[in-house]
Amino acid sequence: MKLIDVTNSHSSLVRSQLDNTDAQQVRVYSLGNTTVIYTISPKHDEIALINKQRSITPEEINTVMEHLTAHPLDRDACELIETDKLVEISIPKK
Template sequence: MKLVNVTNSHSRLVLNQLENTDAHMVKVYTAGNTTVIYTEAPEHNEIVLTNENRNIQPKEIEEIQHYFLKKIHDAEYHPEDIQVIELPGLVEISIPKRNLDAPIAM
């Protein structure tokens, strides 16, 4: 699956996200008919997948999640904390960031 960065074509969406959420970075990609919105915020990262024509397939979710997790440093999140919410035509993947200042529990 190939993701194409189309952030420049969605400037209103990006500006709206930056003004109304805690996000400090927003990028928009397409993978065929699926739109992927990736946001980074101080305490979490979010990946939203939308497709107006059909439901998002499990393989798409897995591939897109893997693509973005490779870009996030492993020390910033715990894989078991990732939450995936699936609705018809929409998937939200929430990746809470680990508090790097907190002591590590043993």
């Protein structure tokens, strides 16, 4: 699986996130048919995986977490919310 940065193609989404949340940085990636939105905030990071055609696979979640989290990650401290075609991961900062 290849994670491709497509942030420049989603300028309105990025601008909206920066204007309406406490986000300091927003990056958008493509993982095949899955869109990944990575938001960095002072107190936590958020990763949202969205696929309109099918459910998100565990392999996609693992790939995204390995590539986007630079520091050793305590997965037990992360909050994971899964719905049919959306996964949201909240990563608290210490």
